[in-house]
Ligand SMILES: NC(=O)C1=CN([C@@H]2O[C@H](COP(=O)(O)OP(=O)(O)OC[C@H]3O[C@@H](n4cnc5c(N)ncnc54)[C@H](OP(=O)(O)O)[C@@H]3O)[C@@H](O)[C@H]2O)[C@H](O)CC1
């Protein structure tokens with residue numbers, strides 16, 4: 053699903069009005085209806101609801117919502133924040149209609165007009181939507197602060213009032229802090245950025261049937277992965293397949309005290325459908341791996357405690373591993389940053405031809421030896437969390453700058469970068485960014501990154517295109533986390549739970 057910018061959303065509105073065709077006021081009515089449908093599903097019709105409206109079309113939505121909630125017999129109060137002398141046409145229209153039904157509409161011109169808001173009430177925030185053009189000030193700011201101080205549940209229409217749709221806010225900006233945001237038709241960039249968490253709450257998309265062809269043709273570099281899109285990426289399996297069909301992956305993982313990382317990656321790799329798996333671990337991990345992941349072959353490093361090279365020691369009596377024998381390689385979980393491990397990376401990278409997965413300490417080694425980035429095979433997948441990404445690039449001052457850095461880094465190095473976090477951002481070598489839609493805070497626990505590395509390595513090994521592997525793998529990993537959260541809650545979720553919950557259907 054595309055994420056469009058404010059100008060495109062405005063044009064989309066116009067295009068819908070022209071091509072459907074539909075009168076603007078009816079489009080507003082449709083938006084209000086979809087909002088109310090959601091609202092009725094979530095709040096009983098006994099709940100006291102205060103609707104705060106601005107004077108533009110977001111306020112117009114609020115007026116229409118108020119009328120529809122009245123029809124559903126909700127006890128409502130409507131407050132218009134009079135911050136300017138002008139109102140939009142559609143606001144005025146809905147204002148007139150509401151006045152015919154409601155004895156009194158309240159107007160907020162000074163702080164004395166701001167009502168007390170109780171905990172067992174719901175506030176609908178329809179002050180500003182995508183038309184926000186400057187920071188909130190004066191009576192709007194006072195009203196927003198009062199709403200934020202109140203213990204009520206807050207639902208924002210389209211976007212929280214005061215939050216820009218696609219540009220950074222200043223830290224001093226006063227913005228509604230909603231529990232829910234119900235946004236129309238398409239996700240907005242502001243809704244997926246970590247710093248905006250307090251100004252977004254749980255957000256949902258309301259389909260108001262805007263002009264589909266316009267959306268299909270609109271250029272964008274931002275996407276939000278919908279369940280149906282992820283499912284389409286999943287390849288069907290041929291009944292006449294054998295384990296060779298699904299590739300042979302190699303994982304280079306683990307060091308003394310961190311063999312668990314190798315185990316988690318290996319198990320996840322198998323659960324993500326790889327045909328064959330070899331794991332190279334330091335010798336201290338050999339027995340562990342052979343015991344707890346019997347499905348994997350284990351190649352012991354010549355070193356007892358760290359990884360030093362892809363060929364195992366002759367004394368161990370194993371054949372040398374040839375990187376070109378593997379359909380995909382994943383490097384990094386738990387490997388540490390020993391000089392010998394760095395030397396292994398330096399020796400290995402230039403010899404690789406196929407895309408690999410690079411995670412954890414392998415990323416930190418890259419950050420400390422940036423010339424190695426030149427040897428990462430094109431279309432490889434790097435999976436940094438924000439701190440690792442900062443080490444690879446530089447500090448950013450806001451989430452929008454971070455996205456620019458991410459895009460540039462992926463393009464310059466011709467790689468796929470999965471920036472992990474809520475709504476993980478996947479940057480492609482072409483400069484697109486796909487935001488993931490699954491996952492929850494329970495995934496912020498040790499080992500889930502190792503699981504992701506295993507999953508991505510398995511998908512590469514099965515021949516998935518690297519961008520598709522990243523989008524699908526990150527989606528499935530988050531979905532597994534959501535599955536665990538729905539069964540046993542997100543607190544106490546472990547990486548092993550996530551592996552068990554991986555599903556490919
Ligand atoms: N696109 C859709 O899918 C639909 C959207 N709808 C709703 O419409 C709003 C957008 O409405 P719009 O009238 O464009 O903008 P707002 O209601 O957000 O803002 C109204 C005007 O307020 C002025 N403004 C902006 N920032 C401030 C501020 N900080 N202080 C005071 N005034 C401000 C601004 O006018 P200026 O000329 O002064 O810049 C705004 O125009 C969208 O979010 C949806 O809720 C439709 O109802 C359905 C389809």
Ligand SMILES: [K+]
Nearest residue numbers: 177180211213
């Ligand atoms: K709003």
